[in-house]
Amino acid sequence: MNWRAVKAIYRFEMARTGRTLFQSILAPVISTSLYFVVFGAAIGSRITEMDGVDYGSFIVPGLIMLTLLMQSVMNASFGIYFPKFTGTIYELLSAPISFIEIVIGYVGAAATKSIILGLIILATSWLFVPVRIAHPVWMISFLVLTAVTFSLLGFIIGIWADGFEKLQIVPLLIITPLTFLGGAFYSVSVLPPFWQVVTFFNPIVYLISGFRWSFYEVADVNVAISLGMTLAFLGACIAMIWWIFRTGYRLKN
Amino acid sequence: MQDIIIAISGLSKTYATGFTALKNVNLGIRRGEIFALLGPNGAGKTTLIGVVCGTVNPSSGTVTVGGHDNVTDFRAAREMIGLVPQELTTDAFESVWATVCFSRGLFGKPKNPAYIEKILRSLSLWEKRNDKIMTLSGGMKRRVLIAKALSHEPQILFLDEPTAGVDVELRKGMWQVVRALRASGVTIILTTHYIEEAEDMADRIGVISNGEIILVEEKKELMHKLGKKQLTLQLQEKLAALPAGLFGGAQLSLSPDGDELTYTYDTQADRTGITRLLASLTEAGIRFKDLSTKQSSLEEIFVGLVHQDRNGAAK
Numbered sequence A: 001m002n003w004r005a006v007k008a009i010y011r012f013e014m015a016r017t018g019r020t021l022f023q024s025i026l027a028p029v030i031s032t033s034l035y036f037v038v039f040g041a042a043i044g045s046r047i048t049e050m051d052g053v054d055y056g057s058f059i060v061p062g063l064i065m066l067t068l069l070m071q072s073v074m075n076a077s078f079g080i081y082f083p084k085f086t087g088t089i090y091e092l093l094s095a096p097i098s099f100i101e102i103v104i105g106y107v108g109a110a111a112t113k114s115i116i117l118g119l120i121i122l123a124t125s126w127l128f129v130p131v132r133i134a135h136p137v138w139m140i141s142f143l144v145l146t147a148v149t150f151s152l153l154g155f156i157i158g159i160w161a162d163g164f165e166k167l168q169i170v171p172l173l174i175i176t177p178l179t180f181l182g183g184a185f186y187s188v189s190v191l192p193p194f195w196q197v198v199t200f201f202n203p204i205v206y207l208i209s210g211f212r213w214s215f216y217e218v219a220d221v222n223v224a225i226s227l228g229m230t231l232a233f234l235g236a237c238i239a240m241i242w243w244i245f246r247t248g249y250r251l252k253n
Numbered sequence B: 001m002q003d004i005i006i007a008i009s010g011l012s013k014t015y016a017t018g019f020t021a022l023k024n025v026n027l028g029i030r031r032g033e034i035f036a037l038l039g040p041n042g043a044g045k046t047t048l049i050g051v052v053c054g055t056v057n058p059s060s061g062t063v064t065v066g067g068h069d070n071v072t073d074f075r076a077a078r079e080m081i082g083l084v085p086q087e088l089t090t091d092a093f094e095s096v097w098a099t100v101c102f103s104r105g106l107f108g109k110p111k112n113p114a115y116i117e118k119i120l121r122s123l124s125l126w127e128k129r130n131d132k133i134m135t136l137s138g139g140m141k142r143r144v145l146i147a148k149a150l151s152h153e154p155q156i157l158f159l160d161e162p163t164a165g166v167d168v169e170l171r172k173g174m175w176q177v178v179r180a181l182r183a184s185g186v187t188i189i190l191t192t193h194y195i196e197e198a199e200d201m202a203d204r205i206g207v208i209s210n211g212e213i214i215l216v217e218e219k220k221e222l223m224h225k226l227g228k229k230q231l232t233l234q235l236q237e238k239l240a241a242l243p244a245g246l247f248g249g250a251q252l253s254l255s256p257d258g259d260e261l262t263y264t265y266d267t268q269a270d271r272t273g274i275t276r277l278l279a280s281l282t283e284a285g286i287r288f289k290d291l292s293t294k295q296s297s298l299e300e301i302f303v304g305l306v307h308q309d310r311n312g313a314a315k
């Protein structure tokens, strides 16, 4: 393994984040605060609690997940798409590094960034509502697993995309709606039975449910199933990356 | 026997579009030489470099670099190579210093600020080291690409049209750097549109046309073998037309305004015919006030070769 190369890519990507600090960090903080104003204050005054948890506190894990999923996908996809777009990818292709090292560098940086954002949102939330973390180790584990998984997904999207529109499609048209419908702001149990069944086809439900369990020990599905689904996702993304690696898909002529 | 540092054998490349850009290319690059690859646009120069450096997958054939297969042993092969691409592809927001250090890191080398400083100084980039790349001129970006390619101390440097869009002053500086590299033992493969540069710089020249290497020759040898010379005579009195019966035939031509006679001859021929020409002129009463000879440039040789190749292909 060429770890110096991994480190070079990682630091390059983190420097990119540093340069766009305003967009990267301030924007999610502001939007989180807005969510609290809208959901917490306006709706929360009607819905006082959900699954026995104060509503404002209840939505904190969902909000973190929302940002985590979006940011992981967007950062990783942009990170690898941009060198393809500008042509600087020639350097990655002609350096003594394998595809796996490229993946570790880009995905590692994207995941790091979204984990930091998740923690910033957690801290911001603390300013608005009481937050209790029952299982901190599980909380961090879900955070890291989800960030890595969706950064891998983002990397795949970045390789697949041949235009900026394609970069936007998956986060905007798939991930955001599925997160909103996946119980980020409510417990699945409040839905009518038919919609509950439909909801369980939404994979993001399992991620949010497990993550929320690590905070308040309330969950829509058993936490073991949540963990299993997260790992299955991770496995699927790794398999996909492996396939791209084997075939050289869309990286070289 | 010469020490071959890059061995290319049976290399072909057909792009996804179905276009065959390289056809069974065999080529050996010698350690320590400057090799100039000449060929018209679209001949396959960039593709060939791409296959050696790893940015293009070959359809068939093999490449070894320093004895290492560039696919099965790609790390060892690529570590030896620095690539300066044809296009000015740089990051925009990075500083010169950061981007050059990044390249070194990619090649797995430990930090060496003193060495990077040396490169930047030799390329007159030291004053610009903290500037963002996007604020630099095209010529400076080109030098940043060279600095990146040299950052990991490669034994082989590929320069794909390095002087395109670079002004004369900078070009001279760049060639100084290339000469210094060669003196330190680096093997250099370059493509250029400025044939006089190949003539100036190269030890050997390869000509590629339509994806085929049609000739590889020592530059001196090439100039010698294919070099035609021209003898120009400035006439004392203008001629309306070439008098019939003058020695020289098709080798002889008259300038449009009739005051110059040009005789083209082969330096390699047993007899150049100059003596007979001069005798024949005296006989015809044609007097001249001055004469000069000129060796044909590589460009003329090269245009002739590609032309032949095209005609050959058409048959």
Ligand SMILES: Nc1ncnc2c1ncn2[C@@H]1O[C@H](COP(=O)(O)OP(=O)(O)O)[C@@H](O)[C@H]1O
Residues within 6 Å of the ligand: A253, B015, B016, B017, B019, B020, B021, B039, B040, B041, B042, B043, B044, B045, B046, B047, B048
């Ligand atoms: N990615 C590609 N897909 C299809 N054809 C290509 C691609 N890249 C280059 N070509 C074609 O291959 C030929 C050789 O290109 P190139 O190696 O860039 O030539 P040169 O560098 O000698 O100008 C050209 O006809 C070009 O159009």
Ligand SMILES: [Mg+2]
Residues within 6 Å of the ligand: B045, B046, B047, B086, B160
């Ligand atoms: Mg080219």
